[in-house]
Amino acid sequence: MRWHSPEFLFLIALIPIVLSYKLIVLKGLKKGGIRFPLVKKLREIGVGWKVRLSFLPDLIRGLVLFLLILSLMRPQYGIEREDVQRQGIDIMFVLDVSGSMAAEDFKPTRLKAAQAITERFITGLQDHRIGLVAFAGLSLTQCPLTLDYGVVTELLRKTGLQMIKRDGTAIGDAIINAVYKFKKGKGEKRDQVIILLTDGENNAGVIDPLEAAKIAADQGIRIYTIGVGSLEGAPIPIDTPYGRQYAQNPDGSVYIPKIDEQLLKDIAFLTKGQFFRATDNSALEKIYATIAKLEKGKIEVSKSVQYSERFYWFLAPALALLLIEIFFRARTFSRVF
Numbered sequence: 001m002r003w004h005s006p007e008f009l010f011l012i013a014l015i016p017i018v019l020s021y022k023l024i025v026l027k028g029l030k031k032g033g034i035r036f037p038l039v040k041k042l043r044e045i046g047v048g049w050k051v052r053l054s055f056l057p058d059l060i061r062g063l064v065l066f067l068l069i070l071s072l073m074r075p076q077y078g079i080e081r082e083d084v085q086r087q088g089i090d091i092m093f094v095l096d097v098s099g100s101m102a103a104e105d106f107k108p109t110r111l112k113a114a115q116a117i118t119e120r121f122i123t124g125l126q127d128h129r130i131g132l133v134a135f136a137g138l139s140l141t142q143c144p145l146t147l148d149y150g151v152v153t154e155l156l157r158k159t160g161l162q163m164i165k166r167d168g169t170a171i172g173d174a175i176i177n178a179v180y181k182f183k184k185g186k187g188e189k190r191d192q193v194i195i196l197l198t199d200g201e202n203n204a205g206v207i208d209p210l211e212a213a214k215i216a217a218d219q220g221i222r223i224y225t226i227g228v229g230s231l232e233g234a235p236i237p238i239d240t241p242y243g244r245q246y247a248q249n250p251d252g253s254v255y256i257p258k259i260d261e262q263l264l265k266d267i268a269f270l271t272k273g274q275f276f277r278a279t280d281n282s283a284l285e286k287i288y289a290t291i292a293k294l295e296k297g298k299i300e301v302s303k304s305v306q307y308s309e310r311f312y313w314f315l316a317p318a319l320a321l322l323l324i325e326i327f328f329r330a331r332t333f334s335r336v337f
Contacts, residue, residue, distance in 0.1 A: 003076070004073070005074045008069055008073045009069070012066065014065070015069075018065065060322075063318075064325065067321070068318050071314045075309075075311060076308065076310060077307065077310045089192065090128070090130075090131075090193065091125075091129070091295070092178040092182070092192075092195070093130065093156075093197070094178050094196045095118070095132065095133070096136070096199060097134045098167055100200050101199055103229065103237070105234035106281055106284075107281055110199055111159075114228060117281065117285055118197075118288070119153050119156055121288040121292065122153055122156075123149070130146065130152050131144050132152055132155055133174055133177050134159050135174035136170070137164065137205070138164050138205075139170055139173040139205070141177060143155050145182070166204070168203050169203050169204055170207075171196070171202040171212075171267075172206075172209040172210075173207050174196070176212045179212070179215055179216050191220075192219070192220065193221070193224065193273075194222070194224070194271075195224050195226065196225045198228065198259075200260070201263070210263075210266060210267065214270060216271050222273040224276065224291055225268045225275045226275075227259040227261055229259050229278075230280065235256060259277075276290070
């Protein structure tokens with residue numbers, strides 16, 4: 001509660017002045033009169049209750065003036081209102097689509113599992129802008145940042161192993177591609193995140209992954225790196241005219257790609273993100289759940305107070321007391337001078 005016009009408080013000083021004038025000045029002017037021979041006898045009989053309460057109209061007048069002054073001060077009662085605004089973040093999904101993502105240690109394959117689990121992660125998002133970059137030996141922007149989750153989901157489903165003709169793993173190029181897809185509007189303070197999902201070592205591209213990570217860090221972009229693949233690794237199936245075969249080393253042994261965990265850890269460290277290792281579908285689900293908890297966006301809470309007039313709290317009883325005073329003076333305490 002507050003008083004809109006507290007300067008009227010000084011008018012309270014007028015109340016004792018008015019009452020003093022009433023009791024001292026006006027009473028002094030009424031000292032003249034006639035002597036009554038039976039005054040002593042009247043005193044013996046006693047003074048009536050009307051005489052004893054003759055001060056009551058003046059007291060009511062003082063209360064009326066006091067209440068009117070409080071009304072002039074305009075009391076206001078406020079109701080606090082809380083406005084909550086949620087600001088989402090920008091997320092670029094950077095997905096490895098190199099040949100090694102065909103490995104079957106995830107069900108049905110690493111790439112298919114990553115697509116399905118990423119899609120479920122997207123369905124749980126709200127207020128975030130998301131985009132998609134696919135990479136192998138080259139980096140390709142599938143979708144820039146958007147709030148249209150349906151478009152991103154559809155493009156994610158269409159992402160395949162054969163869409164980029166140059167095989168390999170160009171992690172540095174993919175990071176830089178994603179970094180330059182982030183744009184902040186004037187006055188925006190949205191957090192920016194890259195979720196990098198890969199199963200191999202950087203063996204293609206022109207940009208060193210750590211240099212790319214430093215550029216991302218300079219722009220305040222966090223990178224969550226996810227290494228996809230079982231601990232023992234898995235061979236890469238290749239469909240040929242002679243049936244399914246597996247990729248081989250130059251010496252004829254089966255090629256088992258390895259994840260460069262240290263590189264992914266360094267990228268995450270440089271950008272204040274985190275590194276995760278997904279060894280199966282369930283582990284990848286849990287990693288996305290963890291990222292969802294870490295990246296909820298910002299919540300801005302603003303409070304405001306809306307005031308409404310409450311002068312009638314004092315004006316109404318003042319008018320009621322004024323009517324009572326008029327009644328008392330006209331009927332109960334009426335005098336003839």
